[in-house]
Amino acid sequence: MTLFQNPFPVPHIPDDLTIPQFMLREPSQLPRARNIPWFINDKTGRSYCFEEVHHRTFGLANALSIKWSIAKDDVVCLFSPNHVDYANVVWAVHTLGGIISPANPGYTPDELVHQLTTAKAKLLVTHPVSLKTALAAAKAAGLPNSSILVLEKAHNLPNLPTLDELIDFGASLPSNYSAVRLRPGESKTTIAFLCFSSGTTGKPKAVIIPHYSIIANTIQTTAHFHLLDPQWPNKRFLPGDVILGVLPFFHIYGLVVIMHFTLYCGASIVAVPKFNFEEFLSSIHRFKATHLFVVPPQVVLLCKHPAAKNRVFDHVKMVVSGAAPLSGDLMQQVTKIFPNASIGQGFGMTESAATVSFIQADKKIGTIGSAGGLIPGIIAKVVKADGSLGKEGEQGELVIKGPANALGYLNNPKATAETFVDGWLRTGDEVIIKDNEIFVVDRLKEIMKVRGFQVAPAELEGHLLLHPDVKDACVVGIPDDYSGEIPLAYVVPSDAAQKEIQKGPAGARKIQKEIEKHVSDNKVRYKWLAGGVVFIDTVPKNPSGKILRRHLRDQARAERASRAKLVEAKL
Template sequence: MATFRSVFPLPHIPDDLTIPQFILDSQHPSRPLRPYTTPWLIEDHTGRPFGHSELSHRTFGLANALSLKWGIKRHDIVCIFSPNNIDYATTIWAVHRLGGIITPANPGYMVEELVHQLHATKAALLVIHPTFLDTAHKAAQIAGLPNDRIILIEDPPYSETTSKHTSINNLVDFGSNAPQNFIEARLKPGEARTTLAFLSFSSGTTGKPKAVAIPHYSVIANIIQMATHYKINDKSWKEKRMIPGDVAIAVLPFFHIYGLVVNLHYLLFCGMSVVVVPKFNFPVFLESLVRHRITHLYIVPPQVVLMCKHPDMKKYNLSHIKFCMSGAAPLSGELMEQLHKVLPNATIGQGYGLTETCTTVAMIPPTQKIATIGSAGQLIPGIIAKVVKVDGSLAVEGEQGELVVTGPSMALGYLNNETATRETFVDGWVRTGDEVIIKNGEVYVVDRLKEIMKVRGFQVAPAELEGHLLMHPDVVDACVISIPDEYSGELPMAYIVLSEAARKRISGNQDASLKLKAVLEKHVADVKVAYKRLAGGVEFIDAIPKNPSGKMLRRVLRDQARKLKVTRTESIRARL
């Protein structure tokens, strides 16, 4: 068998709609009817519901204000630098109404990382949470973005600094009370396939984070693919996984493709209410699950670990949860079994996807209550997959190789990066960089061929950390690899070749060696978001192993690090 695919056909996917027109204005045949009284979004800490009419009103008011005050129009790019917020959706849809493009940024970014995204996308506006105003000011100044183009996503406590910036609430009021200043973007048949909606950042298979160009059609297609997979509006299908009136919790960040497409847009399409959580705090998260009677959980493995092991779990009855899906990184069979004990009434499984595939490629089958151990899910309708072996030939069922996929939701490539695009996007197919086996239509991820590691579900590019380490005067070479971690999945660890002067300085002095390791860890921590820090530690090495062409042999050091971890663990146990 050369290719693998779902047996279920896809319904029509409109290619002349923007995302807000599809979500807010239309009724696709695969979409169930939402009762008028069922909220769309719910603010977690207040419980305040937001229905269709209010969200539509806020979207129009904000779009009109953006047009009036800054002239935002087709192809203009707006960066959102904020945790989850009710107006995250409003901002997305308002910019899309104007024909603009959203680039979501991780609010944990340090100045250097935000500058990279602003420069790469040439963003015209920056919508931020007031908490991150200092970082935003510094990054905007370096990127050449004027202060009056920084907007606050929520009203802050008054201060001299915050008073210089307007808020989304103020803009909604202004735009709602002013004559309409824009003509909404209308697409011709086929234009949604190439009209950009998002520039979402991913490291791809190698290198620094790159802007993935995602058109409106890709998001709409993936929503319809997931809806078809779970037969959410199929009258003959009785075991529906998602129904109008169900309540999901959006604890995954909307800047991440999983949270953006699945948690936000797909669940709204299903007629569900989505509880918007700005920041993950486990005890507070548990209280929210009970207070809102959450039925659906979309989480990542570190959160699964907490649900299986945290002592606070014993305080809560979570029998109302009927569906739990883990994604963004592999989930072990042991954790799946433990989670089933914690959530006895829930369907439990995994999903698999990438930013480059505009999210979902595979999900737990609609017929399974508990997913097959080790499976990342069943290929969803519209996805065609092939498994390419090392010699370039195509694997048959049960054989191992790199997963390569195509379908209607694939991104267009990387913005302004033809070299990286050619490496990952090949004749309409996306090279995932993951080594898999496909059996009975289900995907089993065996290993990661690409260099990118996953830390708590977030991508970390070794080259980015290595480049920063090489800026330190004591470092002449560096190789960052991943080590396994039960909570985070993987942790970055650095092997470092020191300069001659640094080697002499620490020679025979263990304290000096430990202090230098701490200095190098801080060198990274000072400028990188928390999940990119060297939590796996630093080890000094005489030389980085490389092949004849000079490419680093990461696998050699990865194997060495795992042995080192085992040795350390055994040493600790011996002392106990």
């Protein structure tokens, strides 16, 4: 059997700790000085060191226990942009034995309702900027306003408790709870997160991630970079490093790599609530950021936006792109912008919680086209179309096994059985492995990656079919320089819509705009039909009725390439 794995061993992974015990109480292998902040507020510059993080976490835990009786297996939905107290909320809930379900703050009410009801959330923690959506979703999900709290005070807020009020309240009273204590092995099955992922098809599903997964992936990544080896030169992460936390914490990349791994390394995280490119550039300089974790659209801006020209980034020592493949051309451009930085990519997914591969520890510039080398503890195989195992350099689906793999999908045995097979995780990505590095070739699964976020075509198709002008629909992803991919909808118009379309271009455009608005009014922005709407006579399907999506995807890409050639010829 052809298996691929990193030759370096994984240090001991404790299986009897919760995440907050591992992060806040376990003696750190990479100790930081007491004056090195854990979190920094991007807007105000206010920093939070260990004592205050500890105080806020356990004060909040006490308040949650007293006011809402949060205890083992209760689910708390965290619906907020990045915030200095994001981790404190997570660890407070975990201390009580509860489960966090992080939600995208850009969700519409309907999307949030799906998460609240699927996860059976008992409490909703939100931010003033997300409150309108939170209130509407909570009402639709049957969650009373008394089960909502906000992270900050704001004008015109209804009478809802704020985090500071709760922390002060909890810290002023005797402890009302006993922190969860796990027996050996229990960390592997005690649920920490319900993170929503589209998996391979359909609406987002709740991925069951235990405490052990986050602890394991943190330790695996530490081993990958040899951070505990006193003899290893030029360590990539050191206590006192500054991480610009601009990637969303609700996403597995931000949640595990930034919020847990880099903190474990002794770094300070600047919590950036919303990405604005010029403010992002300012924050890099203001806080002397040493590490940038980004996605390809942000790399495009760094390379092409006028505001980035003539900037000096000498203090940046590492730039890592993840969540979607980064082209070789962009990699080469980034090396010119960050002359002192090691630059590379990583690969991971919600179901692997999170990192599978990372830029090699001994390379300043990652191999062009590579998503990095397998981290210690990951065993990988490449399964070809005929079911046989691929050798080095042969193409097939990446299937992995590792200590951080999730437990499956909540209340969805069918999807779990399709993705988690006999201890192995089917990634749905077609790859080549060479020298233990992963090269992503194509996506076998139908999911699109838009700005690093998963978008399931079936979800958009189901929504399109609710529109009276749509008889049938197929959504495909087409390449885009900024977003990686964008959704394009092939639509079979209804008879009434067809009559309007036959009147001429104005009628066709009117129908297209109405269909696009139908999506933009009900879906988070990255799911909008940025690729447009194309009318067709029929959606190609096989005899059993399954959409032959690849046919239309290939057609869309061929048409796009043809248009690009025409433009180039005119120039």
